[in-house]
Amino acid sequence: MSESRDPNQITNRRSKFIEAASRGKILANKCAKCNHSTLETVYFCEKCSSDVFTIEEYAGLGNVVTFTIQSVAPEGFTDAGLYAWVVFKVDDAPFNVSGFLKDTHTPSELPIGSKVRVTGFDEKHGLLLERV
Amino acid sequence: MPNKVCVLGAGSTRYGKLNENVVELALDASKEAITSAGITPKEIQSGYISNVFGVSDKQVHMAPVIMSNLGIPYTPGLTIESACGSGSVMLREAFANVAAGFYDCVLAVGVEKITQVGTVQSTTLFSYCSDFFYEGGNGASFPGLFASIARAYLTRYKATEEDLAYVAVKNHENGILNPKAHVRKKITIEDVMQSPVVASPLKLYDCCPFSDGASALILCSEEFAKKKGKSYVEIIGSGRGASPAAVQSREDITIIPSTVNAARQAYEMAKITPKDVDFAEVHDCFTIAEVIDCEDLGFFKKGEAAEAIRSGATRRIGEIPINPSGGLKSKGHPIGATGIGQVVEVFEQFTGKAGDRTIQDAQIALTHNFGATGASAAVHIFKKVN
Numbered sequence: 118m119s120e121s122r123d124p125n126q127i128t129n130r131r132s133k134f135i136e137a138a139s140r141g142k143i144l145a146n147k148c149a150k151c152n153h154s155t156l157e158t159v160y161f162c163e164k165c166s167s168d169v170f171t172i173e174e175y176a177g178l179g180n181v182v183t184f185t186i187q188s189v190a191p192e193g194f195t196d197a198g199l200y201a202w203v204v205f206k207v208d209d210a211p212f213n214v215s216g217f218l219k220d221t222h223t224p225s226e227l228p229i230g231s232k233v234r235v236t237g238f239d240e241k242h243g244l245l246l247e248r249v
Numbered sequence: 250m251p252n253k254v255c256v257l258g259a260g261s262t263r264y265g266k267l268n269e270n271v272v273e274l275a276l277d278a279s280k281e282a283i284t285s286a287g288i289t290p291k292e293i294q295s296g297y298i299s300n301v302f303g304v305s306d307k308q309v310h311m312a313p314v315i316m317s318n319l320g321i322p323y324t325p326g327l328t329i330e331s332a333c334g335s336g337s338v339m340l341r342e343a344f345a346n347v348a349a350g351f352y353d354c355v356l357a358v359g360v361e362k363i364t365q366v367g368t369v370q371s372t373t374l375f376s377y378c379s380d381f382f383y384e385g386g387n388g389a390s391f392p393g394l395f396a397s398i399a400r401a402y403l404t405r406y407k408a409t410e411e412d413l414a415y416v417a418v419k420n421h422e423n424g425i426l427n428p429k430a431h432v433r434k435k436i437t438i439e440d441v442m443q444s445p446v447v448a449s450p451l452k453l454y455d456c457c458p459f460s461d462g463a464s465a466l467i468l469c470s471e472e473f474a475k476k477k478g479k480s481y482v483e484i485i486g487s488g489r490g491a492s493p494a495a496v497q498s499r500e501d502i503t504i505i506p507s508t509v510n511a512a513r514q515a516y517e518m519a520k521i522t523p524k525d526v527d528f529a530e531v532h533d534c535f536t537i538a539e540v541i542d543c544e545d546l547g548f549f550k551k552g553e554a555a556e557a558i559r560s561g562a563t564r565r566i567g568e569i570p571i572n573p574s575g576g577l578k579s580k581g582h583p584i585g586a587t588g589i590g591q592v593v594e595v596f597e598q599f600t601g602k603a604g605d606r607t608i609q610d611a612q613i614a615l616t617h618n619f620g621a622t623g624a625s626a627a628v629h630i631f632k633k634v635n
Contacts, residue, residue, distance in 0.1 A: 131382060158382065183404075183502060185396035185448040187388060192373040194388045202389040204397060204497045213497040217387045224449055229404055243387035 130158050138238035138245075141177045143207050143214055146170035154211055177235025178249070179205035181228070182213055186221055193241060203246055205233050216244035251348030253471035256482040256631070258286025259596035264462035264581030265431040271306040271362035274463035275315050278586075279358045282465035283319075287479050290319045293467075294352040296326030297343040299335035299359040300585035302374055303328075306362040315358065326356075332378035333534060334620030335359060336464070336588025337627035343468050344487050344629070353473045359590070360463035361583035371459045375584075378621045380495035392456050392535065394496055394622050396448035399537035401502040403450065408540070408555035410450050414441035415559045416536040417454050417578055423565060424575020426605045431460045431581030455536040460581030464590035480600040485613075486521070486630030488514025494624045505623030508545035512617070515628040516547075519613075523547035526630070527611035528570040528598070530591035532619050533577050539563075542617055543571065546628070565608060573598065573606045588618035588627065599633040 134157040137144035144157040150167040161168050184203040187194065194200070201221035206213050216235065221227055232249035239245060260281025262274050269277065275298065283290060296316050303309045312326030331338040336359035343357040363371050376385030384394060402408060418438055424430040436454060444453035474481040490510030493499055499506070516522060523546060531546065533539035543554040548569050557563065563571035574580045574594035577587060595614045597603045612633045619626035
């Protein structure tokens with residue numbers, strides 16, 4: 118799904134990314150000049166410096182590129198138990214995104230290449246994922 | 250062609266959990282560097298300070314405070330922040346200003362004071378150096394970010410967690426010989442492998458400590474150095490690089506582009522190749538970082554550093570000694586000071602002050618220091634002046 122957009126109407130890109138993530142989607146920008154796609158939070162195209170984009174919304178599905186299981190968590194995550202921070206390649210998109218995957222205890226639970234899905238976004242833990 | 254820039258003096262506090270405040274640490278290191286250079290403070294024309302978390306020790310806008318307490322309150326200074334790479338990035342700016350002829354003599358001092366806030370708060374503050382929206386905000390600590398890099402590397406190149414342990418053991422072996430090192434303790438492969446997991450696959454002994462400390466240099470023009478009649482070291486190469494801030498945005502997670510580009514620039518300026526480097530101080534915040542650094546700096550081919558390190562190639566008597574100071578892993582990592590502390594090691598090596606750590610017959614040395622997961626980096630190359 119895509120739509121044209123007036124860049125002057127965009128006041129908070131992160132809010133838009135979060136809103137889409139809350140629906141299980143990943144929001145991206147497709148450059149109107151060179152078609153390069155990047156995450157919604159980028160203001161200028163990395164390839165051609167254009168600031169005119171078309172919004173793209175991807176299904177929040179992807180394959181694990183790499184991950185860690187945080188045994189020692191930073192503040193805000195100390196009550197989360199064992200969890201994974203996961204980098205995954207978004208299906209049909211040319212980029213990766215990273216997120217929070219709760220209840221992950223051993224690396225064998227999350228093989229490289231396995232499937233994850235965006236389930237939402239919350240202020241405490243960020244982009245929420247689940248294993249598919 | 251820029252003017253030649255020299256390191257005329259160097260000083261450093263011990264690294265570790267220290268009692269002095271952030272300003273005292275900077276002043277102690279600065280005084281040692283000034284004495285080492287054989288100059289008076291009034292010969293300093295500008296001050297460069299690198300620091301990240303001054304706010305946690307109740308002091309920002311640090312440069313005027315340091316200059317005032319050195320007795321030169323009317324000499325300008327500035328503070329530079331680039332996360333864990335602050336020291337080398339600041340060095341680059343100091344180097345550029347002397348090379349351009351704006352100044353003949355400057356102070357470059359890096360400092361950090363963080364241990365007073367405790368491990369959990371330190372971990373949190375460090376996570377603010379990441380691309381927080383995508384990384385820290387989703388639960389990744391710095392050990393976690395490097396652990397994800399490690400998993401990608403180990404998976405692709407069939408290296409092992411035990412390979413990483415060899416980095417830690419080697420750096421502790423060197424750090425024992427450094428009287429200013431934070432963790433002067435011999436460790437074994439078994440110690441590393443059996444240490445608690447921090448963020449899989451990285452364990453406690455794969456990680457550098459949180460450290461306090463300061464390191465300082467006196468940089469000057471060649472003409473200024475010659476007039477002083479003291480031993481000095483010449484900076485023959487300098488490069489800076491950048492990478493996408495977030496690990497997720499790197500085309501290849503096992504390469505740090507900022508290192509590759511900074512190194513290329515520095516080698517070109519110095520007119521040397523990696524084979525000409527006699528030893529290097531590299532950014533080993535985690536064991537995996539040293540493995541990747543060694544490849545990105547051109548010492549080993551991609552995917553081959555782990556095996557080379559295991560074979561002993563990076564020990565003090567190896568083909569390319571890495572981190573004779575003990576590195577961040579053993580010497581410690583006061584993040585604002587680290588990049589300058591690496592140059593202090595080079596200065597001591599080239600002026601006969603490295604004691605049992607001395608790399609015999611070394612003439613060319615390289616320092617490499619990056620910020621966060623390599624979003625910013627600088628590489629410098631030094632020549633011993635006989």
